[in-house]
Amino acid sequence: MTDYSVLLKALDLPEKVALLTGATAFTLAPQEKIGLGELRLSDGPTGVRGLKFSGGEVVALLPNATLLAAAWSTETAYEVGRLLADEALRQRIHVVLGPTVNLHRSPLGGRLFEAYSEDPLLTGVLAAAYVRGLQEQGVGASLKHLVANESETDRNTVNSVVDEATLRELYLLPFEIAVADSNAWTLMAAYNDVNGVPATEQHHVNNEIVKGEWGYDGLIMSDWFATKSAAPAANGGLDLVMPVSDPWGDNLVAAVRAGEVDESVVDDHLRRLLVLADRVGALGEHRSYPDALPAPEQRREQLTRLAAAGMTVLTNDGVLPLDRTRTVALIGRHAVETIDMGGGSAQVNPPYQISVAEGLSALVGGVTVTDGVEVRNRPATARDFLADGVRITLYDADGAVIEERHSATGTTMVGFDDEFDATVARIRLSATVLTGGQVELGGTGPGDWVVRAGDDTLTYALRVESGGFAAEMLAPPSRTDVLLAAAGETVEAEVTLLPKTPEAPLSGVGMFGLIARPAPRDAADVIAEAARAAAAADVAVVVVGLTEEQETEAVDKATLRLPGAQDDLVSAVAAAARRTVVVVNAATPVLMPWRDEVDAILWAGLPGQEGGHAVAAALLGDIEPAGRLVTTFPAADGASPAWSVTPVDGDLRYTEGTFIGYRGHAAGRAPAPAFWLGHGLGYGAWTYADAGVSGRTATVTITNTGDRASREVVQVYLRPAEADQPVRLVGWAAATVEPGASATVTVEPDPRLWRRWDTAANRWAELAAGGELLIARGLGDVRATLPLS
Template structure:
């Protein structure tokens, strides 16, 4: 019915109108034809909230959801489905019918800036969660967009580098979440990645976009570019990419009409692309929406409660010596660290939103224990950039890049920061300048550090004197999607209560690739070693010390990769100093992936909290206080250091971060736990690891399997402890002999169960022939090599409770 309607409508459009449909009209909207009854489709950034049409740093307030790795740590398709449904409501609030998510790339290594946005290093866990998220979104007629297709596992030079990956690795690892989310989830949209794949840009790649995605997997939805992700007019259309985003078009429009006239693109290819977009417009119901797009703020108590529940369900108890957690009774608690009062609720980049609220761990602990029992010290900072300068500022906009003449527009702003902001009418995005003026008053006397970074030239004047300059010395760096300069800083001594006049001047540069302006000016007081000593003194006086450490959205962000696994700033020194004085030390770690823990043996407990959305502090306090319980398992292995990772363990930079425009996936199938098992490396914490406040016992597994590998595994799980909790039964399959090199074992299924004390439940894990297969490039088929396979049932990749050997027959399975 939908395709029939789309076929009818597409043939009512002229070639010119079909071409109009193949690009956005602006950043977030597509072309509509109300005279033909075709509404304009709106999209919004995801996957951790529906941001709407505002910039990354502003826009209509909305709900901040748990990030991808937090959802991954829940190991719960059920919760992912609920989150998808709630995200759909949020998208509709913002006038959007398509959400740009989920992000289902794999965590190839520990340093990718967008690892926080992805579910897991494992394709099966990622696929199961992706299917559920798609189902949740599309159950309310909001289209899910699978991104980024394909092999986009690093942010370094992501718009030019080629990910060189052999086909078997693509098929067995990186394709799997996309394949299953298309075949089983029925996703309506796919976004191509920026990078090249084996030399060809993902947006130009006919093999991935047409041969694999459409012909082999049966995808019948729309494929869109990542924003400004096209490089030419003809290749993307011919390869099967339907929609160029954003608009106005840079590569289509008249250029595409000319290409059709020249025979470089067929009219049929244009019609097919338009048909695919109309199919999406009809599926989402946007076809019938002819009123202008509007956005509303609509915070729901039910969504807040869901986010709080998921935050606890995703919290991973890494260590808990002496049952340090939960904290019960009314002890004196010292809350220490840079993440104590700073709410770490989301990652950075296009996944960021203007959240309704941001609850810190301090907020949550106040609710759980009351102010009389708590004390606080920051100890040190962990920011990448100085805190954004906030106040009441006047902005003057000039129609040139020299700040000359009279301003063409003036407005006010509450901060000296802008990222993907809509420009005032009449301002040319490639040729303008801005002067921002105001003042701030230091709260205390001391040394203050001023910093700025921007996509164009910038300089900061304090009390009339230039103190920070990236004007004549501007050089492209690693900030703002690799469009901005690296931070430039300067220190000044300021007096408490004395107002300081500040003026920031910005001018565009002609080197913009992504055609947006962005700037950020910050100031913060410089912490000294005395701050760590004060924190240690505070800890010595408390019964329990909670150390709130980790990273933030400045570090875990789109547009750059982490410089290493070490915690930023003086946090390791802070932990060591505090642990040496504290009676009981509990570390609450918030990050988008693994970190080094040189202090692990000095602390009593470690709770990994991720970035679990706007209710972060409440959710983590629930776990700490025992009002809830830690329900998470690691979706990514935590190595001891970079030396224990496949992409960074050697000296070949072609594997990472890349050399001469190529990132070579020489490790093949062996990432994460697969690599550790192949090399016999013991990680700091294994994939799937997560402790509980209670104890569980796994009964004997019952395997019902035919000779082809079709069937299921059943296993009883008993809560033998004294508290309610959850367990995740994980099934790994290990071929006992194989005609080709294969991982030692691979996750092929799992089941999560929550139980009260003394109760027993059953986990069912389906099995199918593909679970035993490898991909054979020569025959372009999946091969099940007949023989014995060991089913390994446990609670992490390293903690295996049962092993069962099964025999399956030789088989050849289609792609």
């Protein structure tokens, strides 16, 4: 066993502190004298991106967290952890920054697509399985973001005001479960304040609860640029500042020498870092790494299956699964440009992305594809409009070439994780268009732009005006205009970056890109064309959804309505078609005013690089879309127990307490939802019989009365005897049953859901005896009510 005290004694104070801050954007410095190697970290919500924020290695793009969680399967979560460990080890990554275990408090949260669910038990249990899959391979996980970090508006300054009972019973519970059940090796402290104290300085949460009550022996790191102080953060339980030394480094050394921080505190932080390094094989004798990943065909099967199995059938009058012999009109912008990942740090550089049009056309002969209405406010480069992506040249202030790049997406990051000494002052971007005509052309990123197509030249200044902290990277400003371009013509843009100043430290940093795509058509013409195509086919499949504009880091949504005229498109198609199926390509709730006009709705999430293949498999029944919702879908804007994500005078008050999502709807604190957490039809039909309870253990016999084998998820909820306690999910179990067959399912509830926080006594207390267990397919379909003694 490593004697960490000997290693600590070998270092002086500045050397110790130097190891507690990032060396680069995603690495920690080595220290040869104690045998410590470089530690490498990577974002990892939907893939292990590596050491570059943008334009890094080609890596697998997984389905997003809500889609994976919709399987309600610890086996799925474990498999995902193993898959990510493979991807990490190939790149010699030691820690993957995930999973995200914040809850879906308000459906407006922009980053909900990275987090599992609105329910703390479901979130914690799935996270624990994910952590096991990752860490069994020697790759560290990082539970994030500690804590009360459920929205993005003013995320770096917002003060989340949460009472102690709500904090303990709801928002800390997923962290507690994943620490207790899988001992995640790192946690990440959030940007926000909690009850007036920054998360990075939270003595109460970090020291008293996590390291004290839970006995956590791992490391707490900051979110990137989240740390606001030296002594308060060091004394508040933060072990590691990322990504650079400010505000630690010399400041922390000075704080120790001034007596503001005891050196033993620094030693504890460093000891935790050394434990992490030991666990991931970067201390002493360093670990070996595999040379290759599983075969591409194995990865394709895996990613297709994981995505399709989590897709959720919300409604179905029998049209699904689709009959292969029928003609299909496939309609919608999301059908031809399927959105496979969210925005911000969740984005990776995948080898390819399969659209629904590609996936369904490969399996069904009679498919006609019709584009849909516009779905974006900020245009993005069309995948198939440019001959070979975008060519990018970076220049310094003297006009010398620093680096030449190529981007398939049309964008590149500058100023954040550059690996050269020069400072980029100007960027040139160029591309060749495949088809001529009216072209929407422009740029994205803060700076002064000149855009050219043929004889036309446009100039404009782009500045960050909203989007919160790091908007330069995560929600950069953009502008486009419509110009004429000939097929094969080169279009180009140049941007002069803004100078860095003390008032604008992120000037010269940002995501920059060339936008070039066919000019938008009139929505009425597009809808009329779609209706004609629908009328000519046996069944119309309309694919609608959100984009990374709504489902992204740094920005919250303002509405659950689908962007653009997508609702009008669905209604027009439904009126013209014989049968209509809607596929919702979104990770989080959307409003569906056309719900009663269509014959089936399939929620498809953000399905990753095999997205089109997965949607096709689900529609055809090649893989059962057996998912169950992980978030309650409100019936209207504002019709949710917790809604606003906008701070008032800096405070975001969690006044709903523990009654978020289905808990609040069940208590009558919001109108009945469109779809409850746990809802999902799959392709079976079910009867429940002989429900019983022994102690707290529930059993029930389920029979598949459908004509296909199907997977059922039996959910058990507790309705406590106390009126001030919400109904809550306490356990679930799944069974796959052949048609006409039965299975007895046993659910062992989690005892942690029988607690309540006694604020007066400052301790946990058992719920009062009594109450009821509800055996259900979501609270909208309760099959048995069992009194508890």
